[in-house]
Amino acid sequence: MEARNHLKRTSWLIRQLYAPDAFARRDETDDKVFYAVDRFVEHLDSLALSTVEQVIGQLIVEETPVILDLMAGWDSHIPQSIKPSRVAGLGLNPNELAGNRALTDFVLHDINENPTLPFPDECFDVVLNTVSIDYMTQPLEVFTEVARVLKPNGVFIVVFSNRMFPQKVVKMWWRLNEEERVILVEELFKYVELFEEPRTFVSRDRPRPVDDRHAHLGIPSDPVYVVYADRKGPHPLVRPQPHME
Numbered sequence: 001m002e003a004r005n006h007l008k009r010t011s012w013l014i015r016q017l018y019a020p021d022a023f024a025r026r027d028e029t030d031d032k033v034f035y036a037v038d039r040f041v042e043h044l045d046s047l048a049l050s051t052v053e054q055v056i057g058q059l060i061v062e063e064t065p066v067i068l069d070l071m072a073g074w075d076s077h078i079p080q081s082i083k084p085s086r087v088a089g090l091g092l093n094p095n096e097l098a099g100n101r102a103l104t105d106f107v108l109h110d111i112n113e114n115p116t117l118p119f120p121d122e123c124f125d126v127v128l129n130t131v132s133i134d135y136m137t138q139p140l141e142v143f144t145e146v147a148r149v150l151k152p153n154g155v156f157i158v159v160f161s162n163r164m165f166p167q168k169v170v171k172m173w174w175r176l177n178e179e180e181r182v183i184l185v186e187e188l189f190k191y192v193e194l195f196e197e198p199r200t201f202v203s204r205d206r207p208r209p210v211d212d213r214h215a216h217l218g219i220p221s222d223p224v225y226v227v228y229a230d231r232k233g234p235h236p237l238v239r240p241q242p243h244m245e
C-alpha cells in the first residue's frame, strides 16, 4: 500500500519504470547470441569520443584507481593520464574484451539474465558504463549492485548518446526523448539511497567532424550525456564539473 501511494505521488516518467512492458525489447533472444558477433566499431563520432575520454579523465581524481568497465567492449575510453591499478571489464563478447588494451582482467556475465555483479562489496573506486545503459532490462537492480561494489566515495559514471542497436534497446528508452532520458538516469541514481545527488554534463549541437562518414547528412556531432554520482562515504572527494577546452 505504502509503495503504491508512493508511486502515485511520483512523476509520470518514473511511473513508466513500472509499466509492464517498460523493459521489453524487439529482440528478446539471448543477449549472449546477439553480442557473440564481434563489433570492433566506433559507437560515436571522433569528437564525441574525445569528449567522453576527457570527461572520464576529469571525473577520475583517484591516483591509482580500481575501475570496473560495466558492459565493456574493445575500448574503455580511459585517457592515458589515468593510471589505474586495475581495470576489470564485464561484458558479453570475449574477443572484444580480450582486445581491450585498458583491461587487466575481464568476466563474461549477462547482467540482464543476472543483475548481481560477480564482485565483492566495496572493491572499486570507479564504475564506468558507456553507451550501454539503454540495453539494461533491470536497471534498478544494477544501480543497486553498482553501489554495493563501489567503495565509499567511489563514483559511478554513466555515459550515453542517441545511437543504439534498436532491436536490443528497452522500450522505455525508445519512447523517451533525450532530455527525458537524462532525467530517467538521474532518477535511477536517486532510487539508490547509497548514492549522493547525481550531477549531469551535456555536450551537444557541436559541428560534426568533417571527415566523419555521416558528415554529408548535415547532422551535428553525436551528443554526449554524462550522469554521475559518488557513493556516500566519510571522505567525499572533490570532482570538478567536467568542461571541454
Ligand SMILES: C[S@@+](CC[C@H](N)C(=O)[O-])C[C@H]1O[C@@H](n2cnc3c(N)ncnc32)[C@H](O)[C@@H]1O
Pocket (backbone or CB within 6 Å): 031, 035, 043, 070, 071, 072, 073, 074, 075, 076, 077, 090, 091, 092, 093, 096, 109, 110, 111, 112, 113, 129, 130, 131, 132, 135
Ligand atoms: C554499444 S556497446 C558499448 C561497448 C563499450 N561500453 C563502449 O563504450 O564502446 C554495448 C556493450 O554492452 C554489452 N552488453 C549488452 N548487453 C549486455 C548484457 N546483457 N550483459 C552484459 N553486457 C552487455 C555488450 O557486450 C557490448 O559490448
